[in-house]
Amino acid sequence: MDIIEIENKHGAGTYAKQPLVIVRGQGASLFDIDGVEYLDCSSGHGVANLGHAHPKIAEAIYKQASTLITLFETFPNDKRAELMKKITSLVDGLDKVFLCNSGTESVEAAFKFARISTGRKNIVAAMRAFHGRTYGALSATFNKKYREGFEPLVPGFSHVAFNNIEALEKAVNDETAAVILEVVQGEGGVYPASTEYVQAARRICDERGALLIVDEIQTGFGRTGKMFAIQHFGVTPDLLTCAKSLAGGVPMGAVLIGAKVKNLTPGVHGSTFGGNPLSCAAAVAALTVMEEEDLSGQAEAKGAYLMEKLRAIQSSNIREVRGMGLMIGIEMKQKVAPYLKALQEKKIIALNAGMTVIRLLPPLVISYEQIDHLVDVLAEVLASEMQNAE
Numbered sequence: 600m601d602i603i604e605i606e607n608k609h610g611a612g613t614y615a616k617q618p619l620v621i622v623r624g625q626g627a628s629l630f631d632i633d634g635v636e637y638l639d640c641s642s643g644h645g646v647a648n649l650g651h652a653h654p655k656i657a658e659a660i661y662k663q664a665s666t667l668i669t670l671f672e673t674f675p676n677d678k679r680a681e682l683m684k685k686i687t688s689l690v691d692g693l694d695k696v697f698l699c700n701s702g703t704e705s706v707e708a709a710f711k712f713a714r715i716s717t718g719r720k721n722i723v724a725a726m727r728a729f730h731g732r733t734y735g736a737l738s739a740t741f742n743k744k745y746r747e748g749f750e751p752l753v754p755g756f757s758h759v760a761f762n763n764i765e766a767l768e769k770a771v772n773d774e775t776a777a778v779i780l781e782v783v784q785g786e787g788g789v790y791p792a793s794t795e796y797v798q799a800a801r802r803i804c805d806e807r808g809a810l811l812i813v814d815e816i817q818t819g820f821g822r823t824g825k826m827f828a829i830q831h832f833g834v835t836p837d838l839l840t841c842a843k844s845l846a847g848g849v850p851m852g853a854v855l856i857g858a859k860v861k862n863l864t865p866g867v868h869g870s871t872f873g874g875n876p877l878s879c880a881a882a883v884a885a886l887t888v889m890e891e892e893d894l895s896g897q898a899e900a901k902g903a904y905l906m907e908k909l910r911a912i913q914s915s916n917i918r919e920v921r922g923m924g925l926m927i928g929i930e931m932k933q934k935v936a937p938y939l940k941a942l943q944e945k946k947i948i949a950l951n952a953g954m955t956v957i958r959l960l961p962p963l964v965i966s967y968e969q970i971d972h973l974v975d976v977l978a979e980v981l982a983s984e985m986q987n988a989e
């Protein structure tokens with residue numbers, strides 16, 4: 600049986616599989632089983648910010664794997680302490696961290712911390728929000744596609760229009776434990792929040808005694824041109840969730856925690872794999888590379904370059920190009936599935952965000968030559984009519 604057949608036969612069936620076997624990566628490139636090169640504009644949904652097969656990550660993983668892979672957090676460890684010190688130095692005012700293994704787990708932790716801290720039950724999220732697929736995170740996720748068939752979800756969650764200050768004013772009250780926001784909505788269609796909105800969210804939470812959770816799982820670690828996207832807005836959240844590229848591709852999540860979060864005492868939360876030395880060593884290496892290679896600065900410069908070129912593409916099929924740094928959405932007038940297929944035929948792997956948005960999340964180490972090539976292919980593909988397909 601070939602590889603695709605095996606996955607189709609034995610996989611749970613929860614993924615729509617591409618007809619493409621990828622076996623290797625290098626920088627912003629992926630290679631299929633026949634050695635054909637693809638330009639990766641997905642980064643595994645924003646995981647591979649440092650590019651694939653970064654030698655410093657590989658070395659850190661190898662070293663730590665041959666030293667100590669696992670250690671429950673009740674025992675302190677050199678690599679974990681190093682990571683804790685480093686990650687809590689990234690945002691002024693977020694001096695504590697809870698370590699876990701994925702994005703959705705970091706969101707679950709943030710909700711538990713918000714409830715135990717405030718003694719309140721309700722969580723206000725935004726329409727179009729995506730926060731993950733476990734029950735708490737799913738309850739904060741807006742799209743019916745993810746929720747339907749899984750009810751009852753967790754009580755206490757509501758959704759308000761994104762970027763709408765008035766709606767937030769009405770929704771947040773003295774029973775609200777937290778407001779959770781992505782400051783650039785990812786899955787929802789690449790929608791950046793306005794500065795006024797994010798600042799108003801901070802003020803409203805302060806006035807009503809609610810906590811502000813910012814979900815930086817996709818926007819974090821240089822993607823938008825700063826270490827965290829919230830740093831564009833002059834606002835500090837009480838809880839910041841992150842994961843994806845935190846450990847250079849090794850599974851890891853984290854919640855950064857501000858001074859207003861209370862009652863985090865032994866036993867309140869925990870995780871068997873959380874803070875394991877292997878992931879911690881990978882994350883220390885990843886954060887070090889991010890600084891050494893100024894990946895935020897690269898994302899800012901390359902994002903501006905790419906955005907300008909995309910906006911110059913003449914195609915009546917494009918409705919809007921928007922985004923921040925190297926997190927870019929191209930909203931089309933038609934469904935994007937046929938465009939993504941055409942791009943893949945031309946060896947470019949991109950993502951959708953909803954039905955009508957092409958999402959570009961390339962590794963931040965993508966070269967200017969690769970960006971130029973991407974723009975050339977996009978200009979050609981996006982100019983064609985795709986009525987016939989799907």
Ligand SMILES: *Cc1c(COP(=O)(O)O)cnc(C)c1O
Pocket residue numbers: 644701702703704706729730731732781785786814815816817818842843
């Ligand atoms: C990917 C993502 C999640 C979920 O992360 P997982 O690691 O897949 O559980 C949550 N929130 C946002 C904004 C994301 O992009």
